[in-house]
Amino acid sequence: MSYKVKDISLAAEGELLIDWASDHMPVLGLISKRFREEKPLEGIRLGACLHATKETAVLVRTLEVGGAEVILCGSNPLSTHDNVVAALAATGTKVYAWREQTMEEYYWCVNKVIDHTPAITMDDGADLVSTLHSKRTENLKTVKGGSEETTTGVIRLRSMHRNGALKYPIVAVNDTPTKRMFDNRYGTGQSTIDGILRASSVMLAGKVFVVVGYGWCARGVAQRARGMGSHVIVTEVDPAKALEAIMDGFQVMTLIEAAPKGDIFVTVTGDTKVIDEQHLRVMKDGAMLANSGHFNVEINIPALEMLSKGKRRIRPDLDEYKLKNGHKLYLLGEGRLVNLAAAEGHPSEVMDMSFADQALVAEWVWKSKDLKIDVHDVPKEIDDLVASIKLNSMGVKIDKLTDEQKKYLTSWREGTV
């Protein structure tokens, strides 16, 4: 069988969601129209390891109308939408994904994508690329290039390249302005709050909300939490980012100082064990813990288990841990990215830009000759095009540089007058 999903009878429900997302993704819509006419991806097998959401389905279909054969698996054991993948499977996409996978099942799906010998990879977190480079090296020879969607994936890929392990060129879609400035900040900002609310339904106004990290994603989360009336504390390890948080009006302190104060904690660092045993020990009774970074290692869950004498599931995506010290702590979405585990991921409008970048980068990689093995930036023309189409879709016009201004901005001759 060319797919494995939880329940194919959910296809009609999924189809409605894909339609809804598609109506909110005008940039991808325009690319899809051109791809349908030009078929720039004709004959390519494209292996994608992405959060299998309604927006991803719109991307998959854009690539398919462009001529690609897409093979999809999820990029997280808890982020797949079963109705969406059922809709994709029912219309012929090779898809291996369902929600709530064991690690074994998760990597079985990743390996199914590799079995189809993709020529291009599209990854979110670099699990597909790292599996190819470690356990399936015989399949590397058919791969021409790839792209990476998220910060953690780009960090892993750059590390592979530094160690001489990377065997084909990859484009860091995450790092391009039309992705990172919007998806990471506004997408993660809104959808993290959405995930916390869907999992817990608590009131945010008046709560002490601790955001761990102040990078692109965390900034969005801190701003949105403040907008909901929370008292936001930021913790950081980077002095400049900490200063930025202060000047943006947040309280900044160490996490060990913030730990007994916080009602809600959200980690968004891409780092490991940022909330560790010593923090868990001093947290308030009833504090809630969520993560919106890529992997479920930011909160030290084994330490939480070790400090607890019991655990029960209160409702989907909300687990209560009874600590030996008498306190209860609540873990949201099993410590996996809360916006995807407990909600629907980023809004379609923002994924419109990220996935427009992905579609155009796939075309660019496929057409490129002699792209060297490296982690490449998205070409500026692609980024500018995506931003321009998005502005256009909003009915917004902007000014253009005059020839005199272009000359002035590239010259050193003119100074004080």
Ligand SMILES: NC(=O)c1ccc[n+]([C@@H]2O[C@H](COP(=O)([O-])OP(=O)(O)OC[C@H]3O[C@@H](n4cnc5c(N)ncnc54)[C@H](O)[C@@H]3O)[C@@H](O)[C@H]2O)c1
């Ligand atoms: N939830 C989502 O949908 C989503 C979307 C995009 C990215 N991400 C993921 O979110 C994570 C963050 O991405 P980003 O683009 O914001 O990265 P970033 O590099 O812009 O920011 C990360 C920040 O975390 C800080 N940090 C690292 N270790 C820390 C620690 N121990 N304590 C406090 N701060 C610490 C760094 O100094 C940095 O400022 C990554 O794992 C990324 O893949 C998630």
